[in-house]
Amino acid sequence: MANEHSSHYVAHQFDDLEQQKEAGTLGMWTFLATEILFFGGMFMAYFVYRFSYPDAFAAASHYMDILLGGINTGVLLVSSLTMALAVHAAQEGKRKQIILFLIITMVFGVTFLVIKGFEYHHKYVEHLVPGWNFEYKGPNAGKAEIYFILYFVMTGFHALHLIIGIGVLSVIAMMTARGNFTKEYYSPVEVSGLYWHFIDIVWIFLYPLLYLIHVHK
Amino acid sequence: MEASESTDHVNYLNNGYGVKSWLLTTDHKRIAILYLISITIFFMIGGFFALVIRLTLLSPEGTLVSADTYNKMFTMHGITMIFFFLIPSIPAVFGNFLVPMMIGARDLAFPKINLLSWYVYIVGGMFTLTAMVMGGVDTGWTFYTPFSSGYSHTNVVPTVIGVFILGFSSILTGLNFIVTIHKMRAPGLTWFRLPLFIWAHYATSVIQILGTPVIAITLALVGFERIAGVGIFDPNIGGDPILFQHLFWFYSHPAVYIMVLPAMGVVSEVVTCFSRRKLFGYRQMAFASMAIAVFGFLVWGHHMFVSGQSVYAGMAFSALSFLVAIPSAVKVFNWTATLYKGTIRFQTPVLYAFGFIGLFTIGGLTGIVLATLPVDVHVHDTYFVIAHFHYIMVGGAVMGYMAALHFWWPKMTGKLYSEGWSKLAALILFVGFNLTFFPQFILGYLGMPRRYHIYPPEFQVLNVLSTAGASILGLGYIIPFFYLMWSLRKGKTAGDNPWNAKGLEWLTSSPPPTFNFEKTPIVNEEAYAYTDGVFEEDVAGG
Amino acid sequence: MNGHVVSRKVYYFIFAALMVLLILTISMAYFDLGPFNVIIALVIAIIKATLVILYFMHVRYGSRVTWVFVSAGFFWLIIMFTLTMSDFVTRFSF
Numbered sequence A: 001m002a003n004e005h006s007s008h009y010v011a012h013q014f015d016d017l018e019q020q021k022e023a024g025t026l027g028m029w030t031f032l033a034t035e036i037l038f039f040g041g042m043f044m045a046y047f048v049y050r051f052s053y054p055d056a057f058a059a060a061s062h063y064m065d066i067l068l069g070g071i072n073t074g075v076l077l078v079s080s081l082t083m084a085l086a087v088h089a090a091q092e093g094k095r096k097q098i099i100l101f102l103i104i105t106m107v108f109g110v111t112f113l114v115i116k117g118f119e120y121h122h123k124y125v126e127h128l129v130p131g132w133n134f135e136y137k138g139p140n141a142g143k144a145e146i147y148f149i150l151y152f153v154m155t156g157f158h159a160l161h162l163i164i165g166i167g168v169l170s171v172i173a174m175m176t177a178r179g180n181f182t183k184e185y186y187s188p189v190e191v192s193g194l195y196w197h198f199i200d201i202v203w204i205f206l207y208p209l210l211y212l213i214h215v216h217k
Numbered sequence B: 001m002e003a004s005e006s007t008d009h010v011n012y013l014n015n016g017y018g019v020k021s022w023l024l025t026t027d028h029k030r031i032a033i034l035y036l037i038s039i040t041i042f043f044m045i046g047g048f049f050a051l052v053i054r055l056t057l058l059s060p061e062g063t064l065v066s067a068d069t070y071n072k073m074f075t076m077h078g079i080t081m082i083f084f085f086l087i088p089s090i091p092a093v094f095g096n097f098l099v100p101m102m103i104g105a106r107d108l109a110f111p112k113i114n115l116l117s118w119y120v121y122i123v124g125g126m127f128t129l130t131a132m133v134m135g136g137v138d139t140g141w142t143f144y145t146p147f148s149s150g151y152s153h154t155n156v157v158p159t160v161i162g163v164f165i166l167g168f169s170s171i172l173t174g175l176n177f178i179v180t181i182h183k184m185r186a187p188g189l190t191w192f193r194l195p196l197f198i199w200a201h202y203a204t205s206v207i208q209i210l211g212t213p214v215i216a217i218t219l220a221l222v223g224f225e226r227i228a229g230v231g232i233f234d235p236n237i238g239g240d241p242i243l244f245q246h247l248f249w250f251y252s253h254p255a256v257y258i259m260v261l262p263a264m265g266v267v268s269e270v271v272t273c274f275s276r277r278k279l280f281g282y283r284q285m286a287f288a289s290m291a292i293a294v295f296g297f298l299v300w301g302h303h304m305f306v307s308g309q310s311v312y313a314g315m316a317f318s319a320l321s322f323l324v325a326i327p328s329a330v331k332v333f334n335w336t337a338t339l340y341k342g343t344i345r346f347q348t349p350v351l352y353a354f355g356f357i358g359l360f361t362i363g364g365l366t367g368i369v370l371a372t373l374p375v376d377v378h379v380h381d382t383y384f385v386i387a388h389f390h391y392i393m394v395g396g397a398v399m400g401y402m403a404a405l406h407f408w409w410p411k412m413t414g415k416l417y418s419e420g421w422s423k424l425a426a427l428i429l430f431v432g433f434n435l436t437f438f439p440q441f442i443l444g445y446l447g448m449p450r451r452y453h454i455y456p457p458e459f460q461v462l463n464v465l466s467t468a469g470a471s472i473l474g475l476g477y478i479i480p481f482f483y484l485m486w487s488l489r490k491g492k493t494a495g496d497n498p499w500n501a502k503g504l505e506w507l508t509s510s511p512p513p514t515f516n517f518e519k520t521p522i523v524n525e526e527a528y529a530y531t532d533g534v535f536e537e538d539v540a541g542g
Numbered sequence C: 001m002n003g004h005v006v007s008r009k010v011y012y013f014i015f016a017a018l019m020v021l022l023i024l025t026i027s028m029a030y031f032d033l034g035p036f037n038v039i040i041a042l043v044i045a046i047i048k049a050t051l052v053i054l055y056f057m058h059v060r061y062g063s064r065v066t067w068v069f070v071s072a073g074f075f076w077l078i079i080m081f082t083l084t085m086s087d088f089v090t091r092f093s094f
Helices: A017-052 A054-061 A066-091 A095-125 A141-177 A187-211 B019-023 B028-056 B067-102 B111-133 B147-151 B156-183 B196-228 B241-275 B282-298 B311-339 B348-371 B373-379 B383-413 B419-446 B457-490 C008-029 C036-056 C064-090
Strands: none
Touching: A017 A054, A017 A141, A017 A187, A017 B156, A017 B196, A017 B241, A017 C064, A054 A141, A066 A095, A066 A187, A066 C008, A066 C036, A095 A141, A141 A187, A141 B196, A187 C008, A187 C036, B019 B028, B028 B067, B028 B111, B028 B383, B028 B457, B067 B111, B067 B156, B067 B196, B067 B241, B067 B383, B111 B156, B147 B156, B147 B196, B156 B196, B196 B241, B196 B282, B196 C064, B241 B282, B241 B311, B241 B348, B241 B383, B241 C064, B282 B311, B282 C064, B311 B348, B311 B373, B311 C064, B348 B373, B348 B383, B348 B419, B383 B419, B383 B457, B419 B457, C008 C036
């Protein structure tokens, strides 16, 4: 069939590069659908409790650092831009640019994690880690604890995804340096980019829902 | 005949013999065999627990095991059978083996991910088995909080980790199928020429992709709650255990369709082949599969009618539940219409398919009874429920699995099994199954609750009948094990197409070569293009 | 999806829009708008996510199958939210 186009990039089960590329992209989108529902379970719990205990959640959210959270949102948005630029460079076949943008993206990812680490540390100092040292002053301590459990679980799983994302990008950067990609075949760069943007999207929802509940007053 | 040459051709089985050639294989057919062996082991473990349950229930005092042990027995029976046998059964074994072959592909889209899914399955299985060896778990397979998160003194955490890990195996299989079916169909194989087995697996994969992550995160939250001593389902701090039930059943109700949809696909293949008919209403059947996948996500609240869920939500879930009956009934009617006036050849696979159609109908109709809110309040958590879902899962899914095993065994191994023994086993299975579970409908209706190891003496006769049936059922599973093993050594060579079936998988040799086809097949006809009442061998004068 | 090359300007423009929306969502939080606070926050988040999906993730130029897959994920999310909330919203009314 279309085998005349095949090169050493084409795995044995595919007819040609086109099919392989489309399969990779579709596979990632399928995986992201799974991820939507994975985080969706946590968001579901969040909405149920925020609906049931609006006051406790508002009060507990005052312990969040809006500035650090806002900076982190910006950091992730920039990383998404540089990721998009890395894919753009791949489309144009500019190898050095791909590596450069991937490294910038990873640096921003690490920056996010460092800032997140400071935030976690603050929570620890303020005795706000459920199951460890939780001592909440004020009414509705139990319900506030639910808020903090959700905070740690949601941001924790988000951070875990980010760590995996950084690992994936470093592999992609090495593959780029080895010359595995060309203008015709850069599917892994694009597919890992999709994953990275997804992590950004999760944070786009986490920030307003966790930090900006009750800023006024 | 072509049969003689297929003994010594290079195929996926004799292409490499070492342990490494199996454990590092990326061939979808070998991975299917790995799955077949693994799920058979888990089936035996689950069967052992069932044996203990039925023996305990022989006497009203439950003398065989203590109440605590009994709790662990039914829990581990449920966990092994549902998560480690039924959910992977048809998709991971026959789906893996047949999806690429039925669409004319050389392999699945992501062969390494396919192998990974098996390893993930094994790792998940190891965690759960370890939990069982360490003393078991007693929460029921449903892991309801707050019992599972705060009060049970058994090995909840490793079990939950095991099921969490296992979920990813299921997701990876579904992901592979979806991409493969979208992108790797042979030239000319349009969506509405696909065998219904493929449609069924597509629908199943949709459920696996969109449902499994929710139970993964839910069980992770239960695990955290147990480890940290506090969690979002903890009523002490205002947590709501019913939220756990919502999240749990969002996956676990559609999970029933992960089990039964592939079996429906198998039945469509078998019924058409052995009645030599085109399938009645092909398109409705395809749409019905997809409709079941979607509607299946709208009904989970019918497991929670007496949980404290709002009555209004209960009414909505009850009404929505009846929706699922429509595509299910379409399927049953269409199989019946396909068989009507067909020239039916009563060979073993079709016997199991008949078993499926009849038992699934009973299971489905009693499901409508249970989905009716006021009736459910009477029979909730009784043996009526147990009987209902065993009619679906064993009478439906396992019968479909047995049909698949007997239909494609010659393709997978190149050998024929004994026709006489296999027919006998099918009969024994059918009788044993009904004797085991029909009395449970009556027991449940009379009010015997599930999950107790003692019961009032007046229920003993029906319980003894059920245990007797279970023994017959057990025999029905043991016999196939022996004649199938026997066929591997002594069975007659099957030939490429022993049933004269249509479908791309029958065009290649048995067992198939590693890359399935010498040349990518080109499809120019509908699925099930059988000529009414004609067996090709009759035409050929054979 | 299939190598549709978008001009870099588009990326810069989308990024600028995202940053503006970020500042907007923070500022809106400082006003007491009652129940509208959460609604506005969610609407802005949805717009931001949509921009990322359409442009950074190239769905705008993607095939129909990609559209279906993206929609399916969110559609199932809505099923879960709606039916679960149907319980919690009606639970305390008698």
